[in-house]
Amino acid sequence: QWSAIGSGLVQGGGRPAMAGDALSRLRTQALIFFSVTVPKRFDTKTREGRTRLAYAAAVVLLLVLAVVTLSDGSTDAAVDLRGPAGGAAGGVRSNALFDGDDDDDDDDDEGGAAAAPGGGLEDEDEDDEDDEDEDGGGGRGGGAQESEAADGDGAADDASTLRSEQQMRQTEMKPDFTTFFEGYRHGTEIDTFIQSYVAKYSELGIIRSSVIGTTHEKRQLNMYTIGKGSAARKSIVVVGSEHGCEWSVPIYLTYLITRLVQLYGINAEVTEVLDAVQIHVLPELNPDGASYTVNIKGHDARHYTKNRAPIRRHSSVKGVDLREDWPHASQLEVKAVHDYMQELKAKNHLSAFVAVQCCGGAVYAPRNATCVLPEALSEQLEVGQAIARDMNIQHSYAFDHYAKPSRHAKVHSDSYAVHWAQNTLGLNLAYTLSAAPSAPEPSSKRKHSSSTKISDKKAIEVAEKDLITGSREVTKGVVALGRHLAESAGRRRNVLCGAAVAPELGAVDDEEEGDDEVVDGASFNNEDDGEEDEDVSGDVDEDEDEDGGNFAKGDADEDEDEDASGFARG
Numbered sequence: 001q002w003s004a005i006g007s008g009l010v011q012g013g014g015r016p017a018m019a020g021d022a023l024s025r026l027r028t029q030a031l032i033f034f035s036v037t038v039p040k041r042f043d044t045k046t047r048e049g050r051t052r053l054a055y056a057a058a059v060v061l062l063l064v065l066a067v068v069t070l071s072d073g074s075t076d077a078a079v080d081l082r083g084p085a086g087g088a089a090g091g092v093r094s095n096a097l098f099d100g101d102d103d104d105d106d107d108d109d110e111g112g113a114a115a116a117p118g119g120g121l122e123d124e125d126e127d128d129e130d131d132e133d134e135d136g137g138g139g140r141g142g143g144a145q146e147s148e149a150a151d152g153d154g155a156a157d158d159a160s161t162l163r164s165e166q167q168m169r170q171t172e173m174k175p176d177f178t179t180f181f182e183g184y185r186h187g188t189e190i191d192t193f194i195q196s197y198v199a200k201y202s203e204l205g206i207i208r209s210s211v212i213g214t215t216h217e218k219r220q221l222n223m224y225t226i227g228k229g230s231a232a233r234k235s236i237v238v239v240g241s242e243h244g245c246e247w248s249v250p251i252y253l254t255y256l257i258t259r260l261v262q263l264y265g266i267n268a269e270v271t272e273v274l275d276a277v278q279i280h281v282l283p284e285l286n287p288d289g290a291s292y293t294v295n296i297k298g299h300d301a302r303h304y305t306k307n308r309a310p311i312r313r314h315s316s317v318k319g320v321d322l323r324e325d326w327p328h329a330s331q332l333e334v335k336a337v338h339d340y341m342q343e344l345k346a347k348n349h350l351s352a353f354v355a356v357q358c359c360g361g362a363v364y365a366p367r368n369a370t371c372v373l374p375e376a377l378s379e380q381l382e383v384g385q386a387i388a389r390d391m392n393i394q395h396s397y398a399f400d401h402y403a404k405p406s407r408h409a410k411v412h413s414d415s416y417a418v419h420w421a422q423n424t425l426g427l428n429l430a431y432t433l434s435a436a437p438s439a440p441e442p443s444s445k446r447k448h449s450s451s452t453k454i455s456d457k458k459a460i461e462v463a464e465k466d467l468i469t470g471s472r473e474v475t476k477g478v479v480a481l482g483r484h485l486a487e488s489a490g491r492r493r494n495v496l497c498g499a500a501v502a503p504e505l506g507a508v509d510d511e512e513e514g515d516d517e518v519v520d521g522a523s524f525n526n527e528d529d530g531e532e533d534e535d536v537s538g539d540v541d542e543d544e545d546e547d548g549g550n551f552a553k554g555d556a557d558e559d560e561d562e563d564a565s566g567f568a569r570g
Contacts, residue, residue, distance in 0.1 A: 213336025227278030244289020255471030276486035352429035360434030371497035395436035
């Protein structure tokens with residue numbers, strides 16, 4: 001090699017032919033490596049050679065498996081919406097439309113080769129159509145089979161047409177959709193955005209809006225219903241933004257409404273849910289409080305939690321915490337939701353209730369202040385775990401399930417809404433979805449810091465970049481609940497022990513001894529009765545009204561009348 005370089009210097013007048021010599025040397029070295037070194041080091045006649053060959057084969061196999069796995073996972077098209085513990089009977093459900101970048105999701109939705117390699121929605125639809133054609137193919141069994149084949153072909157054509165139309169609508173709405181969720185929106189901006197979807201998708205019969213009431217400052221409470229027609233006998237009511245300072249919650253529920261409408265006819269699971277269940281969504285229960293936090297500067301207005309109604313008649317002090325008003329419905333906003341849910345219950349349509357809050361990163365079940373049937377509590381536990389599991393997209397969600405046999409279980413103020421839904425309306429499928437990011441850990445300087453309040457000042461200030469993630473997680477939780485209802489035969493008419501109908505709000509319970517007999521008859525062990533009797537010390541009726549979840553309106557004492565939260569109607 002050195003002699004070759006020397007000859008190059010002489011022939012080139014002192015400048016070697018570097019490129020040609022380098023390539024020549026490279027070819028020579030490669031030839032020597034593959035013809036001499038490799039056979040020598042991997043000689044199957046020697047033990048060392050066979051060992052090296054086995055190692056090399058294993059490395060190559062692992063690399064091939066890694067490439068295949070990464071290529072399949074990159075499309076996010078075969079993720080099971082049921083979560084790790086989902087049943088195999090339902091098959092693989094595409095999750096590409098909930099996870100990943102929103103733009104990429106929409107591109108997958110619109111068809112094309114991007115979703116095909118991962119077995120996405122297009123492949124699902126094609127498989128379904130092929131199955132229908134094979135099952136109903138002509139010429140195999142007389143007029144009945146031909147009729148079934150025609151019906152199958154017609155259904156496949158309808159589904160294909162719906163899918164194409166929905167993809168066209170989605171393409172038109174995509175720019176505004178992408179822009180809307182880049183930051184916080186408030187008030188009329190949210191309503192205008194959702195109304196554009198009502199106008200665009202109303203001909204499909206899967207979305208409509210209604211005004212269920214007005215606030216103290218005359219703002220409308222807009223309820224949006226998504227789902228097919230009035231034939232659906234199962235309904236979920238979803239309420240958000242009890243606290244006006246939780247700006248992220250209306251964004252989460254706006255995403256829920258618009259995204260599910262977009263995916264109808266495209267995503268198999270969403271279509272199944274909306275065909276069987278109606279979802280009634282009130283994005284903002286407290287628009288007055290939200291407006292105050294946006295428009296008023298100073299005096300810590302950003303973290304204001306209440307509405308703007310006087311705490312009592314003719315009072316100049318304003319502000320009642322709607323989260324704590326559910327037992328009494330003394331405020332216009334809560335009363336409007338009460339009336340709406342009671343109307344659905346009267347039609348036997350009401351199946352579940354969800355209160356969306358910020359920002360605990362958990363799913364909470366209500367505490368049973370009345371006797372609830374064991375099988376109803378088991379269903380509540382199973383569905384709650386499925387909701388928390390499906391919401392684990394980026395954050396880890398815990399499920400808090402506390403079923404105490406005694407009807408005097410204390411209720412945390414953050415759970416009053418679902419507590420009322422279960423113990424008054426008889427809804428065991430009632431949950432609080434406290435969206436992530438999780439609240440900070442309690443400070444060690446606090447005296448009583450066993451739990452962190454969801455309304456902590458730092459916790460509610462969700463970064464705008466996290467809004468889309470929280471929106472997806474809340475949507476997944478509601479879809480999980482809807483899936484359970486769609487797959488179940490029907491909602492249990494009564495989940496409370498004893499009476500066929502849940503006691504109305506404000507009804508006075510029977511004497512304790514009679515109620516304890518009902519609890520015992522339902523195979524509950526009242527281990528805490530003795531302790532509670534000691535704590536009550538003769539004031540049983542007072543504790544029952546305050547802690548037991550009975551929430552009597554007419555029996556409020558003078559102290560309650562003067563309480564700053566303004567609970568008592570009197």
